Amino acid sequence: MDFVDFPSLSRTTLREMRMAIDSAFQSFTRAYGETLENLFHPIQVLLVFIEDLLIDSPWILVMAALAALVWALSRSWKIVLGTIIALFLIGLFGMWEDTMSTIAMVAVCTLIAVILGIPIGILMARSDRANALITPILDMMQTMPSFVYLIPVVMIFGLGKVPGVIAVVIYAIPPVIRLTNLGIRQVPADVLEAAEAFGSNGRQKLKDVQLPLALPTIMAGVNQTIMMSLAMVVVASMIGVKGLGQPVLQAINNQYFTLGVMNGLAIVAIAIIFDRSTQAYGKRLQRHLEAVHG
Secondary structure, X not given: OOOOOOOOOOHHHHHHHHHHHHHHHHHHHHHHHHHHHHHOHHHHHHHHHHHHHHHHOOHHXXXXXXXXXXXXXXXXXXXXXXXXXXXXXXXXXXXXXXXXXXXXXXXXXXXXXXXXXXXXXXXXXXXXXXHHHHHHHHHXXXXXXXXXXXXXXXXXXXXXXXXXXXXXXXHHOHHHHHHHHHHHHOOOHHHHHHHHHOOOOHHHHHHHXXXXXXXXXXXXXXXXXXXXXXXXXXXXXXXXXXXXXXXXXXXXXHOOHHHHHHHHHHHHHHHHHXXXXXXXXXXXXXXXXXXXXX
């Protein structure tokens, strides 16, 4: 046996393997591509609706609504004031429309990630077998280069909003799943025993004890999901997703330093607004639960 050159398959074998896998995937795409597009059509409708609502509404109303939402989450005038100043500067520098598209994209992706992620996290918390099965998949989703997601998604759906949403959700959903699982598993055993002593069944324990106590941890997962959605904005712009990522991509291609920095700072401003608001909401929940449970 040759111990110098590492044993490997021949080029012919590797080429035949690649051709077989590519042919099978292309056949799958031709057979089910239209069906999958129809399945995901409601996501496109929702995204276009939110995007049009934010862009076509008077900017002062949109700013007031976003400030009210930030106040509802944070109860902090400092964060609300910072939000208003940041949005005003974004509009002043001509990035309002792209920012609204980005906010719509992040909102839809986060909503989908939460709707899918929390039940999966609950399943993992209640079943060690599901936990052992899903954890390696989450590891793969978080370590796989984000550009690789785009290849099968674009082959099935082409360019546009839907493939962008799918790629962002795949990239951003692991934190909310992991932290939902962690939060439920960290609920003290004596609290669960007390609930059982009062006659609670499994569903009542989950709804009335485990989820409320795990809520601050789940909110931390939602926060991380939002941040990762924003991180994918520039990558998703490569497949036709509108927003602040497109000017950044244009700046990279044409070496427009100022354009790239301004839109990058706008993404940072949105990230800070979302981060501070959701963190403040999580801390409020934590204080409330500590007050309730002593």
